[in-house]
Amino acid sequence: MRTTLRTNSRLVRRAATVAAALLTVAAMNGQASAQARAAAPKPTITVDGTSAGRTFDGIGAISGGGGNTRLLRDYPAAQQGEILDYLFKPGYGASLQILKVEVGGDTNSTDGAEASIEHSRGVVDCNAGYEWWLMEQAKARNPNLKIAALSWGAPGWIGDHTFYSQDMIDYLTTWLGCAKQHGITVDYMGGWNERDFDAAWYKSLKSALLTRGYASTKILGGESWGWPIATAMKNDPALYDAVDVAGSHYNCGYMSAMTHCSSDADAQNLGKPIWASENGSEGAEVGAAPVARAINRGYIDAKMTAYINWPLVASLYQNLGFHDAGLITADQPWSGNYSVGRTTWSIAQTTQFTSPGWKYVDGATGYLGARNGTEGSYVTYRAPDKSAWSTVFETMDATAPQTVTLKATGGLPGGTLHVWSTDLSQKGGATPRMERGPDLKANAGTYTLALEPGRVYTVTTTTGQGAAVTTPPQRSQLPLPYSDSFAGYGKGQEARYFSTMNGAFEAVPCAGGRTGSCLRQMSPVSPIQWTDETSNQPYTIMGEQSWGDYTVSADVLLEQGGSAAELLGRIGTQDKNNNGLNAYHLRLSDTGTWKLLKSGRPWGGWDTTAAPLAEGTVPAPGTGTWHNLALTFQGDAITVAIDGQTQATVTDGSFGGGQVGLGTAGYHPVQYANFSVTPGTTPALSGTYKIVNANSGQLLDASGGQTTDGTPAIQWPDNGGANQQWSLARNSDGYYTVTGAASLKPLTAPQATTWPGTQLGLWTATGGPEQQWVIAPANDGTYTIESRANGYALDVRGASTSSGASVDQYITTGGTNQQWRLVKVS
Template sequence: MFSTVSRPRRSWRAVMSATAASVLAAAAVLTASASPAQAATAITINGGSGGRAFDGVGAVSGGGGNSRLLIDYPEPQRSDLLDYLFKPGYGAAMQLLKAEIGGDTNSTSGAEPSHEHTRGSVNCNRGYEWWLMEQARMRNPNIALVGLAWGAPGWIGNGNFWSTDSINYLVGWLDCAASHGLTINYLGGWNEKGYNTTWYKNLRSTLNSRGYGNVKIVASDDFGWGAADESLRDPAFANAVQVFGSHYVCGYRSAQTSCPSSANAVSTGKQLWASENGSDDYNAGAPALARGINRGYLDGKMTGYINWPAIAAITPNIPWATTGVAVAQQPWSGAYSIGKSTWVMAHTTQFTAPGWRYLDASSGYLGGNRNNGSYVSLKSTNNSDYSTVIETQDAGSAQQLDFTVTGGLSTGTVRVWATNLRSNNSADHFVRGADITPNGGRFSLTVQPGYVYSITTTTGQGKGTAVSPAQGNLKLPYADTFDSYATGREAKYLMDQQGSFEIAGCGAGRAGQCVRQMSDQAPIYWTSGQAEPYTLLGDLTWRNYTVTSDVLLEKPGYVQLIGRGNTYNHQGPQNLNGYYFRVTDGGAWSIRSNNTSGNWRTLASGNTAALGTGRWHNLSLKLNGSTLTAAVDGTTVGTVSDSTWVAGQIGYGTGQGVTAQFDNLSITPGDGSSSPTGELRSASANRCLDVNGASQADGAVVQIWDCNGGTNQQWTVGTNNQLTVYGNKCLDVPGTASGSRARIMTCNGGSNQQWRLNADGTVVGVGSGLCLDVNGAGTANGTAVQIWTCNGGSNQQWVRG
C-alpha cells in the first residue's frame, strides 16, 4: 500500500489524476485502508553527496548444478524464464552473474562438468554455463560476468588447488569463454576454501601476461574479511586483488538485518562485495533479500550483492530445491514459478545501473531506526536522474516520508513502484503507482509496513507477463538412445550429482553416441562427502518400473543402475535414498539400499559371468512393489524383497575414477507406476502421511508414520484439488492460521479441502496459502502434520509414491 503527495499537499483527486495509466495501477492500493502514519521523516536527496560506485545486484549459477534443467525447458517457457532472470524491464534484470567453473564434483545441488577433465584435453562446449552466460548477455549486454571454482579435477596440482596448474586451468576457462564471444569481468579463486596470497599474486601476473589484464580478481569468496586484513600487510597482494568479497555478511540464512564489513575492508578503498548471500526460499527469503541489498551498503559499503543461487532448476529431491528467485523443476511440463525475490531484486536492478553512485548523505535508516526500515539513494552517470529504494520489512505502522531533491538532480516527475511482501498475491508485487510531480523539488510518500518501494526519475521499468503452464508428471515409458546430442553435451534431464556424465562417441565398435562417465580420478572435492560418480533422471512419482541400459566398462571397477533415487544430504552427496544394482568387471553383483545417513545395506549379492572391459552388456533393475529383480544380459541374477523406498528417479553410477559408457536407456512402467493414488512421503522424515489409528471418523488427525501400504496412507489426487483417503474423506484443515492441525473430513468442496501439489514438493492449501508441514521438523512416528508459512524446509516437501 502506498500513497503519494507533493508539497504543498495536493488533494487525493489531484494525486490520482497524475496519469491515467498510473491511476489504474494504483487505484486498488490507494483505496485500501492504511495504518496511521508516524511522524514524518525528512529525507534530502542530494546529488552532491559523495558515495561509492555501484557494481550491481545479481546471482550465482552454480555451486552447483542449480541451473541444470533450465536448458532442457521447451520454448517459449525457456525464453520466458531467461527473460525473468536477465531481461531489463521485465523481471529480476540481473546485473551480475557468477558462473561456476565446473570441476566434475558436487558443489551443493549437483556436479558441473569441467572444461578439462584430464590435463591438456580441453573442450569448451561442455555443460550449460556457457549457454547461460550467452543468453544473459544477449538480453543484457552490460551484465558483468564472474567466474569462480568450487572444486576441480584431481589432476590439478596432484590434488592441490593452490598450484600453478589451477592458474593455468582458470586461464584456460577464460580462453573458452573468449571462444564463445564472452568477456569475463571478474575471476575468483576457490570458493569458501580460504586464500593463498602467493597464488593470487601469481594469478594476477599470469592474467596480465596472457592478455587478461582487464579481468578483475575477487578474493577470497569466503566468510569474513581476512583477505582485506592481509592486503594491508602485503602491498603486492593488495595490488593483485581488485575486489574483496565475503559470504553471508549479514549472517548465514539470516533475516539480514545487520550487514557489516570491517573497518580494514573499507579502508582498503577496494570494491567490496557481499559475494554470496541468500540460500533462502524464492518466496520466504524475499524480506531478507530486501534488507540485505540495502543494508550491505549502509552497514559495510558493499557495492555488489550476489544471491545464491539464480534459479532452482532442479528436481525437488535435490538439496535447496526452492532457493533462488525462481523455481523450474519440470522441463517436461514447462511449469515454473517466479518468486517474490525476483521482484525484490527488480526494485534495485530496474532502477539503477552499474556505475551509478550511491549518495551517502541520502541513504540511511528511516527515522534513524533500523526497525522502521532502510533506504538507499543512487544517482545516474548523467548526474541528473536518481532512484531511491526503500524497504519497510520490520515497520509496525505506516510512515510519511518528506523528500527534498537538491544538488543538481532532476526535480521532474517521480515514478513510484511498490511490492507488498506480506501478500502472496502476485498482483501485489511490483506494482506501479501514481506518478508524483514535485513542487519546488519537494514531495511526500506514505509507505506501509512489509513493503519495498522504488522511486525514480527514470523510465523503462516493467513487469513480465509470461505465465507458467500447468504442472504434469514425466510419463512412462521413457527412452533415450543418446544419438541426437552433440559430443560434450549432457543428455536431456540427466542431472550429474558427482563426476561427469556427458555425450561421447560409443566405444567397442558401436556406432552413434553414448553417455560416458568422464572423471578418471578423485576430484578436488568441495563437499565433505567423498561421493562416487552418479547421475539422476526422472520423476519422483515413478513407483513401479524397470530401468534397462547397455553398459561398457572401460577399466576395472563397477557400474551401477539406480532405482527409486530420492533425496541426499548436500554435504554428503554419496548418501542418497535409493536402490542400487552394482556389477563389477569380474561379475560380482549386488542389490543395495542406501539412505541419507550413509547406511548401506546389501540386500542380495552373488556372481555372474565377468563383464570384463571394453565389452557391451545389458543391465536391468525391476522395481515392483517391494520386489526388486536384477538381470544381466537378459538373465535374472537376483531377486529380493525390500519396502524401504517406494518411488523415485533412475540413475547411472560408477566406482571412483571408473570411466564407463551407457547406451539405450529404457524405463518401462509396471503396475501403478504413476497412479494418482499412493503415499505422500515426508522428504525430511521418510515417513508417510497417515490417518491416526486408521480411523475413518470425521476429525481424525493426520500424522507421519512408517510407510506400510495401509489404506490410511493411500491418498488420491483429484481433479478438483482434493486429496482423498478411503475414497470419501478429504484432507482438511479447520482454519487458515499457521499451526492448524490437518485432519480428515467428509468432502464438501470447501477451499480448506483444496490443495496444490507443487513442483517443488510442497503441498499448499488453496484456502490458507500455507504449506502442509511436519510439526517442528520432527521425524518420529506420530509427529503431527499441520499447515505453516511456507519456508522452503524439507519438512514441507512431500514425495508422491
C-alpha cells in the first residue's frame, strides 16, 4: 500500500512539474503555437438523447469489511451529523446513491469484527451492532438510497462451520427480518465476500427470498475477483434466473491508479447489470484521482453500471491497517475532529448530477484525445424522460489544457449549462472542494469548455448542487484518567470507544450479584473466518497510541470452566487482517493460573505453549465471582496485580506505549466491569535533542543549515550542527513544539495540508496545529511523532537510508522509518 501511494503521488507531482516547465519555456521562447495546439478544440461531442446506453445504477460505498465505521457511532452529535450529511445528504457532499453494509459475523473482516444478530442458534437480537443505526441515518437523509448487504464471515454455529448451507440462508432471511423491524428495505443481498460462489446455494437463496416475503430483494452475485459468475450464469439458466446483478471486485486494479477497467464478453453480453461491486481501498486523499478515473472508465472500458468504494469512512484507530481509507477520516470521537477527503468531491462530481435509473449516453461517452485516456475521459448521463443531462470529464493524466465542444440534440434540453469542478492537481494546502464555475452559453448551438489538467468537471442542465463547508474541532488527546463502569448501557450496546477485533463484546445484565449492565464476550464458538488469521481469540481495544505509563484495570467474571479472561496494555500496531498485534496480555484462568504474555507481528507468543514473561497462581476464581485484573506500566517495568495483590514485576521495553483492551483466551463468555485507565508519572520531555531515525540512523536536519521559512526537513548523518538539534516544549494540551535550535522556527506541516507525503519544513511560529506534535513512546525505546493537524507521522520517505532523503508527514504504518530516538543534548 505504502509503495503504491508514494509512486502515484510522485508521478502526479512530476507530471504537473513537467507540464508547468514546458509551458514556461514555450512562453519564454515565443513559441505560443505549441500551447495553442495543446488547447486546440476537439471534435464536437454530440449529446444525443436517442443514443443507446445502459441504465446507470449508482455510486456507493461500503460500511463493513472490518469495523471501519465503528468510531463514527461515538462521535458528538453535531460532528456526527455533519459527517453523515457529507456522505448521504443530496446536494451537500458525496451524495451517495448506494450504501453497502456488512452482515455481521463476529469475526475479523479486515480491521475489526462486525456484530452478529445471532451469536448462538435461535437467540436473535435485531439491535446488535451499529449498521442498523447507519442505515437509518443514511435513509433519513436520502430516502432514495439503495441498500446492499454482504457477508464476510458468519457465526460458527452456522452449517457446522459451513458457510454455503441452509443455516446461512436462514440467517440471512432472519437478518432481513431485522432490517424490516428497523424500517429498512434491503435492495440487494450478496453471498460470501471474495470467496468462490456456490451456484446451488444462490438458487436456494433466491427461492427463500421469494417464499419468505423478500421478493423485492435482488441477489448480487459473484462478489469476488474476475467474472466467473457471468460465465456460470450464461451456461446455467436457473442460476441466470436467480442472480439479478453480477458483481466483481477491483476490476480497475487493486490499490492502483485505476487507469483501465476490465470485464469480459460473457459479462458484457449477460443481459443483466454488471457492477464494480467493490473498488478503492485507497486513502481519502490519494484515492480521489483513481476513483475519478474508475467511475468514468468502469463504464467506458467494461460497461459496469455501478461503482462501490471500499470503505465508506476511515473511522477506526490509527494502529489498524486501512486507517486512512475511505471518503472521510474520522478517528477521534472524543475531540470530534474529522477531515473530508478529496475522494468525497471526486464522487460528488457524478452523484450530485445524476440519479440511479438515468441512462448512459454512449454516443457522448469516451476518451479525450487519441491516446486512450492519457488526456482524460468523459461520460454522459440523461434522465429517462430526457428532461436533463450531465457530462462528467476527468483530466487526471492530461499534461496540458484542452478544449472540448458539446452539442445537445435528440430531445435533450439546451439553454444554459452549469459547470462544477474539483481541482485534484494541487497536493498542498487545504483539501479542495467542488466549486461552481461560469455557466456556458450556446454559440451557434454548441458549447465550449476549457479543461485544465488534473481536474474533474461536470457540465449539467440540473440545479440543486452544493459543496458544504464546515469547521471541525481541532484534534485533541483522550485525557487520563479514563473510566467506564459499563453499568449504564442498554442490552446489546458496544462500549464507548471500544472497537472489537474478534468476537463480540456487548452489554448484558450483570451476573455475580452486580447490578446494572456489564460488558460480555458473546460469541460462544470460533466463527467462520474471512481473514484466516492464525490467532483469532476475541479482543476489543480502545484509547490512544500516545498513552505510555499507566495502570489499566478491570473487574472480570468467568462464566464457565476452562475459560480465561484477558486484560491488554500497550497495544501498538496491528498487522492487516488481524495477522499480528504488538501488545502485552494478562491472562487469568478459572483454575487460578495467570500469565503475562507478549504478542507480536505476525502473531507469536499469544498461545498456551509460549513462554510467558511471568506466570503464577492465585486462589482459583472458579465461575460466577468477580475479580480484579490490573497491569501497571512505568518505563520498562510491568507490574501484574490480581485482586489488589501484586503478583510480579518484570522488565521488558519492547513496547513503550499504546492502547488498552479486554479479551478472552478463546470463544467463551466473560463479563467485565469497572474498567479504568489511570496515568503514571511519565515526565514531560524538555530540553534540546538530536532526533535520530531508527531505520537509517540519520538525524532530523534543517537542510543546508538554512533558517528561512520553507527550509525543508531531511535526514542527514550527524555533523554536530545546530541545524540538527531541536528544542522540545509541551503545551497544556499535551502537544509538543519541535523547534530548530539554529533557526528558532518550529517543524511545520506546510499549510496544515491533508496530503500524505508532503515534505515538512521550518516556518515562523504561529501556534497552529500544524506546528504541534504528539511525541509518544513506541518500540524498544523509540518514539513516534505525529501532527496535531492531521494525525500523520514524521516519516522518512520510502524508508530511505540515503543522506538527504525527505522527511515527510505520512499515514502511520508502524515502520521503523517512523520511529525516532531522542538523544538529549542539553
